[in-house]
Amino acid sequence: MNIDEIFKIPAIPSGRNKRKMPATPDVDFLDKYQSNQQQQSQGGDDTADDIKGKRRAVDVDAAPIDDNDFAEADDQFVWNDNDEEGRFFGGGLTDEQSKLLELVDQFDQDDDDNDQNDGITVTAVKRMILKFEKAINKNQELRMRYSDDPTKFMESEADLDEEIKNLLVLTQAPHLYPELVHLNSIPSLMSLLSHENTDITIDAIDLISEWLDEDVTGAGVEEEDDDESEAATKGVKVLMDSLLEHELLELLVQNLDRLDEKEESDRQGIFKILGIMENLLSLDPSLAKRMTLDTRLAPWLLKRIQSKEFDSNRGYASEIISILLQQDHDVRLKFCELEAMDILLRVSSSYKRKDPQEEDEAEMLENFFNAMISLLNEEKAKSLFLDGEGIELMLIMLKERTLARIRAVKVLNYALAGDSEMARANCFRFVDATGLKALFPLFMGKGNKKLKKVHKSFVEAEDEEHILCIILSMMRQFTRDDIQRLRLMQKFTQDDYEKVDRLVEMKQYYEERDIQVRDAIQKEMQQEEDLDDMMEEEFYLRRLDAGLFVLQRVCLILAALCAEDQGIAAKVDLLLGRLGQERASLMPIIEEETAVLADYVRLRKMAMGIPLTAINDKNGKTDDDNGQLDQ
Structure with a gap:
């Protein structure tokens, strides 16, 4: 048995916007209610909205119950001594009082009907957008008229804040997102990203973040309902295209510089902006090029990760960089121009002999290394890595039992890989910087047991793969005339060919x-x-x-x-x-x-x-x- 069906619980809590009838109606209220009903029937939804806007909603359910309320109500009801059946056998009310309560019942029934019809429908969306647009216009008008007196437009700003939050309900119906575009509400929403009050701007950012959340396309849709899921996906795509058309990226990046992270609300706003960027890249990875080349997002991200202290926004910035660098050749070249390799080497060097203090900080360090690895697909980045003494830094990390030691092996693999001149130069630098001395103890499996205990992310097979690839890269690059090749070969002949023993042991295991x-x-x-x-x-x-x-x-x-x-x-x-x-x-x-x-x-x-x-x-x-x- 479905409890929701018995009590007709609405999908969306409606109490916060319901306009309630006073607990004890009087004749004055009856006159106002009748007047309102007549205006609604004559003027339509617009008039009704105006009336509702003038009267603040009172949630009776949320108010504390006071015995004095009942006493006051009893004083207002006068019992009719002429009632033939008496108050115990009849209705107990005069005709006027009975009529009042009938109107109360009618009012509540009308409100309940509205609640049931306020499920996420096209009509409901239009109603919400209409109130949203009115709130924007009223706030703009009052701000222009009373620019020197904030008290005059403060209430309109609170109303606008409420209407923005009311639109969050649309996340339960992403298939209706196209209605937002058809109603031309996107330009209005984008205007709020430049609102004088950053609290309103943050509200708009939060709204967009929720609309584009990665879980929204499946919100309220059963897995087996492919049609609804497809409609939701299309709705998100239509909304995203419209937002981008109205310069969403540019406005968001402007707010990264505008918001002050010393304020908690602003700090959360920046976190939400980065979340929007991530969701957009998830929906359309090709946007990485536009984000990097057409906005100032990349410089802001690189500056943000250079903070000395760890915080959630620094970690999120590192993640966005890592995602961007995976996508496009031009994106990686742009980051090279911005000296990203040098910055990544500097921020990761803080962890060369110590581990991150918490899980999120460890994830940030992983992002630093992943970003370097992505960059090293470009020859320009290999050159910057060499000039920035990246090989020397990685070799220092190899000697420790830290998370950085695990990731440094992979970075070196990418730095030395390939047939290019820069790959060859990196191989020579590796040997000249005593890289063989640091590498071959790892090749022999030294310290692996302790690493497994300390770091759950350590996978011995992956470590062996990267070490073998580093050795192969050097064997490809060094000719018989190179002294570096001789030094490499000597490693396999030392200590009664123990490195050869290790190779045969690995062959047997993997075979x-x-x-x-x-x-x-x-x-x-x-x-x-x-x-x-x-x-x-x-x-x-x-x-x-x-x-x-x-x-x-x-x-x-x-x-x-x-x-x-x-x-x-x-x-x-x-x-x-x-x-x-x-x-x-x-x-x-x-x-x-x-x-x-x-x-x-x-x-x-x-x-x-x-x-x-x-x-x-x-x-x-x-x-x-x-x-x-x-x-």
């Missing part, structure tokens, strides 16, 4: 994981009648995620080392022989991925001293290399 996943996939494939290319790709991606990606890099490094050093080759043969394998077992894993095979050919050519320009075969093979390892 077993890959076999388990392949067996599970094989069972699924037997149950599938039709296996299309998409499913095969999905299965392969599952293998990569389970450890095949790391396994391929391990085999690639082992094969390249064997091609370059006979001592390493003999050690690999010995270790694999104990596992019942041969060196040739490396090749099937390498050949499974074309890019990995091409990498192997390149590395082998470099080990043989052949110039890189000779490696041009599209299939990753040349005449003297048929994908076989020397035995």
